[in-house]
Amino acid sequence: xxxxxGRPRQDWENIILTDGLVYSPTRTPNGSIMQxxxxxxxxxxxxxxxxxxxxxxxxxxxxxxxxxxxIVEHPEIMIKMGIPEYAWxxxxxxxxxxxxxxxxxxxxxxxxxxxxxxxxxMRVPKVYEFNADTPTCLLESAWVQWNWLEHTGxxxxxxxxxxxxxxxxxxxxxxxxxxxxxxxxxxxxxCSSEEESGExxxxxxxxxxxxxxxxxxxxGIFMESIVLGEDGRFYDNEGDHLDVIFKLxxxxxxxxxxxxxxxxxxxxxxxxxxxxxxxIGGTVWIEPPYKMLWSNKGVLAVLWELxxxxxxxxxxxxxxxxxxxxxxxxxxxxxxxxxxxxGNVVIYRGGEAIVEVPGDxxxxxxxxxxxxxxxxxxxxxxxxxVHPVLGIWMIDGDPAGLAIRESEGFVTDNLSFFVPHSxxxxxxxxFTQQEPVRRYEPPMPAxxxxxxxxxxx
Amino acid sequence: xSGFNKAPRIVTxxxxxxxxxxxxxxxxxxxxxxxxxxxxxxxxVDEDLCDDSxxxxxxxxFFLIGAFGGGIGPGTRLxxxxxxxxxxxxxxxxxxxxxPASGKVSNGTKSSKGFGKGSTDNKGGWGGSKSGGG
Numbered sequence: 245x246x247x248x249x250g251r252p253r254q255d256w257e258n259i260i261l262t263d264g265l266v267y268s269p270t271r272t273p274n275g276s277i278m279q280x281x282x283x284x285x286x287x288x289x290x291x292x293x294x295x296x297x298x299x300x301x302x303x304x305x306x307x308x309x310x311x312x313x314x315i316v317e318h319p320e321i322m323i324k325m326g327i328p329e330y331a332w333x334x335x336x337x338x339x340x341x342x343x344x345x346x347x348x349x350x351x352x353x354x355x356x357x358x359x360x361x362x363x364x365x366m367r368v369p370k371v372y373e374f375n376a377d378t379p380t381c382l383l384e385s386a387w388v389q390w391n392w393l394e395h396t397g398x399x400x401x402x403x404x405x406x407x408x409x410x411x412x413x414x415x416x417x418x419x420x421x422x423x424x425x426x427x428x429x430x431x432x433x434x435c436s437s438e439e440e441s442g443e444x445x446x447x448x449x450x451x452x453x454x455x456x457x458x459x460x461x462x463x464g465i466f467m468e469s470i471v472l473g474e475d476g477r478f479y480d481n482e483g484d485h486l487d488v489i490f491k492l493x494x495x496x497x498x499x500x501x502x503x504x505x506x507x508x509x510x511x512x513x514x515x516x517x518x519x520x521x522x523x524i525g526g527t528v529w530i531e532p533p534y535k536m537l538w539s540n541k542g543v544l545a546v547l548w549e550l551x552x553x554x555x556x557x558x559x560x561x562x563x564x565x566x567x568x569x570x571x572x573x574x575x576x577x578x579x580x581x582x583x584x585x586x587g588n589v590v591i592y593r594g595g596e597a598i599v600e601v602p603g604d605x606x607x608x609x610x611x612x613x614x615x616x617x618x619x620x621x622x623x624x625x626x627x628x629x630v631h632p633v634l635g636i637w638m639i640d641g642d643p644a645g646l647a648i649r650e651s652e653g654f655v656t657d658n659l660s661f662f663v664p665h666s667x668x669x670x671x672x673x674x675f676t677q678q679e680p681v682r683r684y685e686p687p688m689p690a691x692x693x694x695x696x697x698x699x700x701x
Numbered sequence: 702x703s704g705f706n707k708a709p710r711i712v713t714x715x716x717x718x719x720x721x722x723x724x725x726x727x728x729x730x731x732x733x734x735x736x737x738x739x740x741x742x743x744x745x746v747d748e749d750l751c752d753d754s755x756x757x758x759x760x761x762x763f764f765l766i767g768a769f770g771g772g773i774g775p776g777t778r779l780x781x782x783x784x785x786x787x788x789x790x791x792x793x794x795x796x797x798x799x800x801p802a803s804g805k806v807s808n809g810t811k812s813s814k815g816f817g818k819g820s821t822d823n824k825g826g827w828g829g830s831k832s833g834g835g
Contacts, residue, residue, distance in 0.1 A: 501817070503815030
């Protein structure tokens with residue numbers, strides 16, 4: 245794996261807006277604007293590394309399945325993870341559904357420095373966490389970085405079969421859900437109205453687009469507009485029942501919100517019809533409640549307990565629930581069970597806290613993870629180094645694509661950059677060179693209002 | 702292991718464009734809106750007048766829902782074009798707007814919020830962005 249100097253496309257800021265990346269311009273704490281998308285560099289990942297990472301991701305997925313099985317057999321672990329007891333029956337029920345039918349995606353965050361990295365520890369991929377409930381950077385991974393490759397030709401291929409696999413995932417999952425419901429559903433797509441950069445809307449939109457490609461009718465809604473009817477069932481604000489709803493919104497928020505308990509009660513009635521055949525049953529939520537088992541960092545402690553003494557420990561970073569770590573640990577990271585973008589992460593070296601990220605997380609508890617720093621790649625643009633984290637997308641349970649984000653520090657926070665990648669050594673280029681499309685004249689519109697003008701080609 | 706080389710095209714830009722605006726218009730209510738009991742001239746009145754569970758709660762009083770801010774008392778006239786107005790006796794409309802189907806709603810209450818960042822018992826803040834994703 246190499247970090248290469250990139251040739252930015254002329255007026256790339258306009259091109260990525262056209263691609264829908266309306267949330268690339270980001271306001272920094274000191275008030276200036278930085279672009280989250282970076283194409284002054286790119287990562288070159290040879291095919292042998294891609295194939296190895298793909299195999300590793302599939303093995304890691306099997307380990308997460310074993311961890312889920314273990315937690316479901318020992319539900320008291322869910323107490324340690326901060327999952328409220330009223331949610332357990334549906335967490336367990338959706339976990340045990342066979343065949344699985346309520347999940348389309350998730351993203352692993354992986355540490356990997358290349359098969360030829362000078363440090364042997366960096367030549368084996370290690371999983372930091374599984375963003376299993378609400379992963380983002382989908383648009384960048386599936387669409388924007390592919391366009392970058394087609395426009396610039398900086399590589400022969402890319403680990404990216406995202407759209408095709410997402411469409412297949414919708415077809416397979418919704419086909420099974422249709423049988424359970426007894427009718428072909430309209431699929432609602434929801435995110436929070438309070439996310440102002442447009443990131444949530446655009447990521448939700450991409451999934452919605454793939455769902456329509458699979459032949460389903462869809463409707464968009466904000467989470468804040470969902471109505472709980474007097475009958476205990478959920479509706480949009482036009483009175484349509486939510487038969488199936490995809491949500492880019494975390495379960496760990498929902499279970500603590502006013503509709504949380506009603507939502508889980510409603511799930512128990514999925515499939516009910518009245519004597520006239522009308523559907524009177526509950527709502528099917530995608531991603532399903534069992535994703536709370538995987539998106540919670542406590543699962544990493546379960547994984548270490550199950551696999552720490554096996555050959556597959558190579559994929560793991562030693563992790564314990566806070567308070568259960570071995571005595572004498574001096575280099576470690578304390579992370580909230582339910583945190584985002586590095587919030588409330590503390591890095592300890594020699595027993596001293598050297599990095600503390602502010603935030604509002606940690607109420608449910610913490611895990612302690614051995615310090616496993618990201619690999620360092622020099623930044624030709626400056627004197628600093630950057631630290632890339634690899635995001636491996638799992639679509640319907642299969643590895644489907646790669647996303648790389650880099651940051652100056654060791655914590656990948658919301659000021660990190662998305663950097664495209666390519667595969668340099670396919671025999672034949674697998675794409676056709678394309679001319680970029682630019683839709684905007686400066687000044688570019690700001691904030692979520694960009695969503696009203698961005699379109700996909 | 703197949704297809705690192707699949708071209709991930711999104712087709713039908715026109716259709717996507719149309720339905721994107723559909724997302725935004727359907728989502729125009731419910732995020733941070735305040736509820737007031739008003740008369741036919743959109744003047745704020747005592748919230749008891751919109752309580753349809755009181756005998757005789759007849760027509761003539763409405764809920765006006767919009768981003769007016771909290772703490773507005775009776776006598777103030779609100780700009781009806783900034784909000785949605787529903788009859789206080791229309792149970793279906795009340796429900797659809799995120800209000801209790803019947804009964805008293807205090808002036809200045811926030812609408813809906815069964816789910817969402819504005820609902821009670823929520824964590825505040827993200828340490829950076831307000832994204833639901835990560």
